[in-house]
Amino acid sequence: MFKRIAKYALASLSVALVIGICQPAKADALADIKAKGKIVVGIDPTFSPFEFTDSAGKVIGYDPELMELAAKGLGLKVEYQVMAFSGIIPGLIAGAFDVTPTINVTAERAKKIDYVIPTALSVNAVLTLKETSVKSSGIADLSGKKCAVKQTTQPEQMMKALNDKLKAAGKPVVDLLGFETIEQTIAALADKRVDCVVDDKSVLFEAIDKRKDLPLALAGEIGDAQPIAWAANKSTPALTAALSAELKKLKVDGTVTALQKKYFGYTMALPETDFIPK
Amino acid sequence: MVDLAILSQALPAIGTAAVVTVALTLAASLISLVVGALSAAVQLGGGPIGYALSRTYVSLMRGTPLFVQLLVVYYGLPPIGIRGQAFLAAALAIGLNSGAYTTEILRAAILAVPRGQLEAATTIGLTWGKIWRRIVLPQAFVTSLPMLTAEFTIVLKSTPLASVIAVTEMTYTGVLIQSRTYSASEVFLTIAVGYILIAQVLMRLSRSLERRTRRLRF
Numbered sequence: 001m002f003k004r005i006a007k008y009a010l011a012s013l014s015v016a017l018v019i020g021i022c023q024p025a026k027a028d029a030l031a032d033i034k035a036k037g038k039i040v041v042g043i044d045p046t047f048s049p050f051e052f053t054d055s056a057g058k059v060i061g062y063d064p065e066l067m068e069l070a071a072k073g074l075g076l077k078v079e080y081q082v083m084a085f086s087g088i089i090p091g092l093i094a095g096a097f098d099v100t101p102t103i104n105v106t107a108e109r110a111k112k113i114d115y116v117i118p119t120a121l122s123v124n125a126v127l128t129l130k131e132t133s134v135k136s137s138g139i140a141d142l143s144g145k146k147c148a149v150k151q152t153t154q155p156e157q158m159m160k161a162l163n164d165k166l167k168a169a170g171k172p173v174v175d176l177l178g179f180e181t182i183e184q185t186i187a188a189l190a191d192k193r194v195d196c197v198v199d200d201k202s203v204l205f206e207a208i209d210k211r212k213d214l215p216l217a218l219a220g221e222i223g224d225a226q227p228i229a230w231a232a233n234k235s236t237p238a239l240t241a242a243l244s245a246e247l248k249k250l251k252v253d254g255t256v257t258a259l260q261k262k263y264f265g266y267t268m269a270l271p272e273t274d275f276i277p278k
Numbered sequence: 279m280v281d282l283a284i285l286s287q288a289l290p291a292i293g294t295a296a297v298v299t300v301a302l303t304l305a306a307s308l309i310s311l312v313v314g315a316l317s318a319a320v321q322l323g324g325g326p327i328g329y330a331l332s333r334t335y336v337s338l339m340r341g342t343p344l345f346v347q348l349l350v351v352y353y354g355l356p357p358i359g360i361r362g363q364a365f366l367a368a369a370l371a372i373g374l375n376s377g378a379y380t381t382e383i384l385r386a387a388i389l390a391v392p393r394g395q396l397e398a399a400t401t402i403g404l405t406w407g408k409i410w411r412r413i414v415l416p417q418a419f420v421t422s423l424p425m426l427t428a429e430f431t432i433v434l435k436s437t438p439l440a441s442v443i444a445v446t447e448m449t450y451t452g453v454l455i456q457s458r459t460y461s462a463s464e465v466f467l468t469i470a471v472g473y474i475l476i477a478q479v480l481m482r483l484s485r486s487l488e489r490r491t492r493r494l495r496f
Contacts, residue, residue, distance in 0.1 A: 042444075046457035053454050055287050084450055086345070087442030094353035096444075183460075210460075 029236035033098060038077040039239075041067060042097035044085040049202065049263040050102045050120070050228070062263035063101035066119055067230070069255060070246035089113070095233055099243065105227040110276045114234050116243045118227035118275050119256070121268045124155045125201040126222050127208070129189060130215040134196050137220030139165070144172035145195040148185035151178035155198050158223045182207055190214050198222065205265045225268075227275045248272065285464050288455045292465075295451035296472050302369055302437045302447060303476070307430045309373025314380025321381065322388060332381060339378035344439055347371045352443040368440035376433045383429060387422035388414055420491045427484035431477050448472055 033039055043059060045051040051061040059080045071078045081097050088100050092113055104122065105115055126137035126147075135141040139162050149156040156178065163173040177194055179185045185197045186207050197204065201221060208216045232240045250256050251270070260267045321332035339347070351374070352367040391414050399409045441450035452469045456462045 046453050048457055052458050054458070057291055057454070081444045082446055082454075083444040084441040084453070087349070087444070090349050090353065091443070094349075096353060 029098065029233070030238040030242055033076065033239065034074070037075075038079045039071050039074075039099060040079050040081060040097040042081045042083060042088050042091050042100040043102075044083060044088055045080075046085075047102060049206065062259055063119060063230070065259055065263075066247070066250065066256065067099075067101055069250055070243055073246040073249060074242055089231075092231060092233055095235070098236065098239060099230050099232045101230045102228055103231040105229050105276055107277050109231070112234070113231045114237065114240045115276065116230040116232065116240055117247055117272045118229040118270045119247065120202075120228040120260075120264075121225040121270065122228050123201050123221050123225040123268075124158060124198055124223050125204050126219040127186075127189065127197040127199070127204045128195065128217055128219050129192070130217045132195060132217070132219075134219055137222045139174075139222065140171075142174045142196065142222075144174070146175040146177060146193070148177050148179055148188045148194040148197045150182065150185065150199065151180065153199075155200065159198055162223070186211055186214070186216075189216075201266070202264050209265065226277075227271060229275070244272075281461055281464055284459050284461045285468060288459070288465055288468070291451055291455060292448060292468060292472065295446060295448040296476070298365075298445065299434070299437050299448040299472075300476055302365065302372070302440060302445065303430070303434045303480075305365075305369035306372035306376060306433050306437070309369060310376035310380045310429070310433060311426070313374060313377035314384055317377060317381040318384035318388060321385060336378045336381050339375050344372065344375050344436055345442065347375055348439060348443050364440070364444045367443060368437075368445045372433060372436055372440065375436070376429060379429050379432075380426065383422050383425045384418065387418040387425075390421055391417050416491075420488070423484055423488050423491070427481060430480055434473065434477060434480065 041064075043051055043064070045053050045059045045061065045064070047061075049062055051059065051063050054060050059082065064078075064080075068078050081091075083091065088103075089109070089112070091097060092100050099116070101119070103109065103113075103115070105118065126134065126142070128134045134145060143166055147159065149159055156176065159174060159176055163176070166173045177188065179188065182199060182203055185194075185199065188194045189197050190211075196219065197207075199207075201218075204218060208218070230243060232243070247256070256270070257267050317332045317335055320328035324332070348368065348371045351371040352364065395413055396409060399413055404412070437445075437447050438449035440447055441453075446454075448469055452465045456465045459465070
């Protein structure tokens with residue numbers, strides 16, 4: 001009996017430790033950060049062109065460049081803590097670093113972390129060959145066509161949801177072919193095994209850029225845009241506000257637009273209020 | 279299809295990360311061996327409290343994911359001051375996790391020493407301490423060597439998980455390079471060879487240790 005109680009006591013102790021992970025960071029984070037002169041950024045730089053590394057291992061990309069400019073505006077240096085993505089949100093909540101870039105804004109996450117104003121919009125788009133039977137990226141024009149998607153990705157889920165709507169309306173669905181990588185979906189399009197590819201717009205832009213040997217064309221966007229933003233710990237609202245203010249300055253002076261052209265090849269209008277989905 | 283230019287550019291980074299992987303494997307294995315030996319000893323000879331402590335440790339470590347253990351050791355224990363020392367936290371978490379398995383390996387090996395030997399040793403008047411030092415532990419060590427080696431190769435292959443607490447070891451370095459160059463096969467084949475080489479060194483060391491200690495076998 002005692003042993004059993006001891007076991008449960010230890011088990012609940014370990015649960016308490018896990019919950020202990022969720023304790024807030026320091027009280028006046030912005031003053032602390034300014035005293036140290038650096039902002040610590042947790043990052044998984046495996047998401048080109050948003051965030052990646054150069055051959056010397058330096059963290060680069062759209063968000064790091066913006067982050068360094070915003071930090072400079074606050075008189076701070078950026079220190080990166082590079083880690084796999086599954087450690088990013090736990091680390092942020094535990095206060096292991098001050099901010100992390102390139103997080104999809106969701107209502108669920110917004111309960112646990114605070115968002116700076118968005119730096120990008122994630123929107124899916126439809127890629128076709130230049131000579132194609134696909135008239136537009138509208139779902140009505142895709143009905144009955146064959147489309148390549150990467151398996152178990154958000155674009156695939158979105159297409160399945162759109163297919164449900166087509167089915168309900170009694171129209172032929174989009175025939176979805178699942179692949180592992182973007183290269184495979186492009187190859188299927190080039191071989192005319194499919195009529196189109198649906199993926200994130202920035203990914204498709206990069207594919208067009210990398211495969212100039214193929215007559216690829218963007219038919220247009222599809223589905224709702226999802227904001228992408230930097231996230232900070234709930235206990236540091238002053239830091240979140242300061243970063244939002246710096247980003248607004250960088251938007252006004254055209255830096256954000258210039259960086260979007262540099263990294264994505266296109267620009268996007270970013271919301272500043274009410275960007276967290278309900 | 280193998281792009282040698284990408285590979286030669288990636289090799290220095292993979293090499294540096296291999297050092298991290300080897301160091302983490304050695305540190306975690308050492309912790310695993312020390313903790314496992316203590317835990318096995320306490321379980322078999324530490325009375326009911328020792329037994330309960332050791333069994334609880336083993337079931338906690340085997341019953342929770344290494345991922346959670348890493349986060350708990352790194353973020354969950356600020357009084358101990360592990361936070362900010364990712365390598366130490368990773369070595370401790372992986373070592374404590376593996377220690378549970380090492381406990382069981384050593385316990386089985388100790389129990390495998392025939393009872394008759396203990397009775398004979400007692401009959402000729404050897405003390406309890408001498409029986410453990412001269413009869414039980416040397417034989418248990420030899421018996422457990424192959425399984426310990428297997429356990430430490432598993433430790434080697436659990437090191438990539440340390441990347442969630444910012445330890446940039448070999449696999450995550452591969453992910454970083456791959457996401458930049460889009461050349462997954464070159465990078466990950468090289469890394470696979472890296473793991474095979476490290477595991478080979480580990481296994482060869484163990485084999486030679488086994489040969490040297492053969493005379494101790496019962």
